[in-house]
Amino acid sequence: MIEVEQLRKSYGELIAVDGVSFTARPGEIFGLLGPNGAGKTTTIGCISGLLEPTSGRVRVMGHDVVREGMAARQALGVVPQEIALYEELSAIENLKYWGGAQGLRNPVLGERIEKVLELTGLSDRAREPVKRFSGGMKRRLNFACGIVHQPQVLLLDEPTVGVDPQSRMRLLELVRAEAQAGTCVLYTTHYMEEAETLCDRLAVVDHGKVIAAGTLGELRSMLEERDLLRLTGVFQPDAARAAVAPIDRIEVLQAEEHLLVLSLVEASRKLPAIFAALEAAGCEVRGTTLTQPSLESLFIKLTGKELRE
């Protein structure tokens, strides 16, 4: 697991990270979101041991990254944003080097190399120089080099940048698989849909501080973002209005003979009650469309800016 307590990193008068705290647990995918300059990269740098914190503590699998740096790094796997591969070498040669640097030896190294090549779908091209790989293949190999030693903690810094959709899907599956195997995963990304679909918990960082953290549902409810429920069928508008009125924090935006549009919080939880009330009022629901507030809108609401500014 990753434990970050009151992490602070300053460069002279500039405070890049200001009291960030969060915990990422084994088997969990923890997302770190924030606009450029939010302190995301600095936070990642402190966790991976690249940067020394000004104050606060960071522990990886219980090892302080400053005082027990070597032990912490042994538990850590990093998939950096840049494709840190030797292009003149083949995939196998890269894995041998990075796996060896992580302390693996033969025959374990050989077995792990075979395994990760298979996992990432690169077995057929394993002996070719990396410079001949496509962007997606390079990203997969980059990922393979990060997990070859079966780390307990995995840091991924925007691992799918510039990757084709197929390769991206594959990478996301691999990340999920790692988490399911018990690895603690810290994931940063600019892609909202990735964060929404992948991350179990999220922290939103801005100006060096965590301004919100929790599951997506928790973040939505925290911000009192309302879902939009659009029902088609046969309705009596007045009866429909009266039927749903008792439901907590619901607002009827539109009520017509064939369309009912409702705005409410946690609609997915309240759907059965809504259907029961409408049925009791003699309405027939034929179609349902539920639109939940997006992470993007949440983000904008929290930070006041788009993620890609």
Added chain:
Amino acid sequence: MKTKMLRDAFFLARMDLWHLAHSREALMWTFVMPLIFFYFLGAITGNFRGGAKDPLAVSVAADAGFLADQVIDRLGARDFSVVRTRTEAEFLGYPRRLEIPGGFTAAALASKPVTLELTRVGDETGASYDRVRIERALNSVRSDMAAGAVTPEQLTELGRQPRALGVDVKAAGRRIVPPIGFDQSVPGTMVMFTLLVMFTSGAVSLTIERRNGILRRLASSSMSRGAVVVGKWGARWAMGMVQIAFAMIAGSVLFGVHWGPNLAAVLAVLAAYGALAATLGMALGNFGRTEAQVIGLGVIASNLLAGLGGCWWPIEVTPVWVQKAALFLPTGLTMDALHKVVNFGAPPSAVIPHLCALVAAAVVAGWVVARGFRFQ
């Protein structure tokens, strides 16, 4: 149509020149490194100049007599720089040494045989040269004594008088002294570095532009492809001219190099050479596949052409076959032309063949490049 093409080409040349001129590496190889090479190669080859007089250590025995002084005076007239050594260690430190024994004058006056000893550290040929010159000096003493001179004053007086039988010596033909020192290193380095910059910065920038898609973009613009090729060439030629101008000015101001009485001929040759160098650089950038390949081939080719073309040392000191082969190289042709008009006093017409060859080569190479220019 042609006006537009030329306008486009000029625009592109201006832009490219600005871009090239802002490359720090190009600036370093255009302005900084040449000065270092000017100085170094000039100092080395200037060291080959040699003294007008060859040092000759002379050991004179205490009782050698006045004839030893006569011999020494006449050796000085034979272009020896005579050093009368005092100790044996000093004497032995010279590669060329003459020992005048004791009783030399007495033996000579008594017509008794006496032998001087010449020791030469070196080879037989060098020893033979020295021997002839020393024999001349000794023979003049012998013949003056044969004419009756027996005192120092008589010998000195007779020595000054012309012989009845003598030889009048005149120089014939033109003095062709291969330039050495800065007179060689400045033009040679200038010619070499012009080619080197064309072959590296000039060529590799083309490769990079192709890789980045810039050439493809230009090809699909309203500029004709001919304008693009001419514009690219123009920038490189202009860069070469800047380099040449700098070298000529720096050479004159800092190293005292004179460019001869026919500056127009010199500039014409160098302009033609610059044109050919720019074209060859474009050829390398066009047909080379990767930056590493282009730089590698460029560095090797420019060094080879410089060495064989007489940029590092005067071609006149090399074997005849090398001098002839150099005339088939752009560097050799240019250096030969420069030597003719700058160092050997030839008229401008003497370099017309060189000009024609350089221009023709530039045109042919340019045609090949234009025909096969790769935009992607």
Added chain:
Amino acid sequence: MHFIWISVVKDLRRWRRDPFTLAVWLAIPLVLAVLLNVVFGGGGKPAPRGVLLIADEDNTFASKVVSGVFHRDPLDKMLALERVRREEGRRRMDSGEASALLIIPAGFAQAVNRGGAFRLQLFTNPSQSILPKVIEDTVSITLDMLGTRRGGPPIGLKTTVIPEKKQGKSFAALFFPSMLCMAVWMIANALAGEIWKERALGALRRLAVMPVRMAGFLAGKLLAAALVFACVAGTGLVAVRWLGGVPVASLPAAILWLMLAGVAFYLLLLLVSMSASTPRGASMLGNLVMFPLALVGGCFFPFEVMPAWMAAVGRWTPPGWAVTQFSAILDGSAHAASLAAALAGLVAASALAFMVTLMRLRRSFAL
């Protein structure tokens, strides 16, 4: 240790697959060596002969005595004689085809017999200095013998020739140490610049978050570089020894010296490269340091052909110091004590450079 080993393997593999980078810098000294040897290295060829044109318009015994002198040793080895007419001789002299033209006008023998005054004419080639003077002196001596001032005391001249040992190095032996040191110096610069590629890749940053020591990474690079230098040195020495006949007093010592010198160069140039802030800046800085030091340090031309002051300065530069010791090892004039001291100095300097480079790598360059 394992990490050092895999780093060595990694670098050797990478360099093997990118031959151009090394080939370029190896090619410069090779091209230079081949050119110098082709242009100047004509060992064993006969010394060039001058041409003496003789226009004998007198055609008498006396004139033949004058011209006959040039058929005798050693002048016959120095000069090729050709009989010409005056006009042809003048034309050929004007075009610089001969060393001198000796015109013996008609009436020479008569002047000799009557003891009167007479002048021969000698036209010399102004581009030559030695042979025309030899011809002039020889003619003057002969005329003295024919003239009224013949005879005189028997003053003889004995000549002893001592072949040059020290300076009698063959051309290849003189230039080879410089060329090989230049190759190592330039390859060291190219390899040093490679660190920027690894930085740009992100490999250094990746390593920084791994349970490995940067010292191991740097040591791996040094060992790989040392192997490259050993290969270059070994190949060059074997080639020149067997093909060029250059004496090599101790092959192992020469390889060892050059390998260690290469490592020291590599560390020095790595430090220079890493003090720049961009890859292009590093390349420029590397070249700005490398070329002048190579020039002054006896890598292009040996110290023997430099002005004395330049050679004195050059011997104190890193390449100059390496060349001096290397030459001494090759010709067997290196003493064990001085060599040991030089080796110790080299190791000490390398160790210092290693520590400083490591500090820079750890503190900022890798991050």
